[in-house]
Amino acid sequence: QVQLVQSGAEVKKPGASVTVSCKASGYTFIGYYIHWVRQAPGQGLEWMGWINPKSGGTKYAQKSQGRVTLTRDTSVSTAYMEVSGLRSDDTAVYYCARPPSGNWDDAFEIWGQGTTVTVSS
Amino acid sequence: QSVLTQPPSASGTPGQRVTISCSGSRSNIGNYYVSWYQQLPGTAPKLLIYRNHQRPSGVPDRFSGSKSGTSASLAISGLRSEDEAEYYCAAWDDSLNDHYVFGTGTQVTVL
Numbered sequence: 001q002v003q004l005v006q007s008g009a010e011v012k013k014p015g016a017s018v019t020v021s022c023k024a025s026g027y028t029f030i031g032y033y034i035h036w037v038r039q040a041p042g043q044g045l046e047w048m049g050w051i052n053p054k055s056g057g058t059k060y061a062q063k064s065q066g067r068v069t070l071t072r073d074t075s076v077s078t079a080y081m082e083v084s085g086l087r088s089d090d091t092a093v094y095y096c097a098r099p100p101s102g103n104w105d106d107a108f109e110i111w112g113q114g115t116t117v118t119v120s121s
Numbered sequence: 122q123s124v125l126t127q128p129p130s131a132s133g134t135p136g137q138r139v140t141i142s143c144s145g146s147r148s149n150i151g152n153y154y155v156s157w158y159q160q161l162p163g164t165a166p167k168l169l170i171y172r173n174h175q176r177p178s179g180v181p182d183r184f185s186g187s188k189s190g191t192s193a194s195l196a197i198s199g200l201r202s203e204d205e206a207e208y209y210c211a212a213w214d215d216s217l218n219d220h221y222v223f224g225t226g227t228q229v230t231v232l
Binding site for chain 1: 158165166171211218219220226
């Protein structure tokens, strides 16, 4: 079945970097954009950006620009999100998600299980 | 600070109909499709409605969405205990470099 499986929880110190992976299966990886969304504890959902797995093209939320890098490896059908210069307010659950269509501006139908990133000294 | 405003809470008894509103602007709801997500505690969001009123496969027809101008709403009819969750509206926004915005969220309680 179509699914996105993310890497496990991470604990990082302030200033460090973290990379979260999102492995796709059950569909053609390069046919659908991958988006990243995060949710701080007790807070709402925040969109971070998308990557086009076919071209590698990316778009970032204004807040993400400069510290977030989205990449992909089509040979293993996996998307990656790196956050650098971690701060305590980056503590959140990070999700990858896929639209129901091949369009970038559609909703998010398939979600990964989420990866908890904790930033603490 | 979300640009899509939802009531913080809504409630109803089993079998009742509950409606959640989502207020935006021309740059988001006015120009783009609206989606709705359900999030149970400790789980990933689940897409309930996309393109204003479309339901993904497997979503019961008790859930319905509508949009008018710069506002949208989600209706849950025949409320069930398993509908107790947080609900978010969302839409793309073409102000400040096309980005996806989520609503403030509404906690639905089944009394």
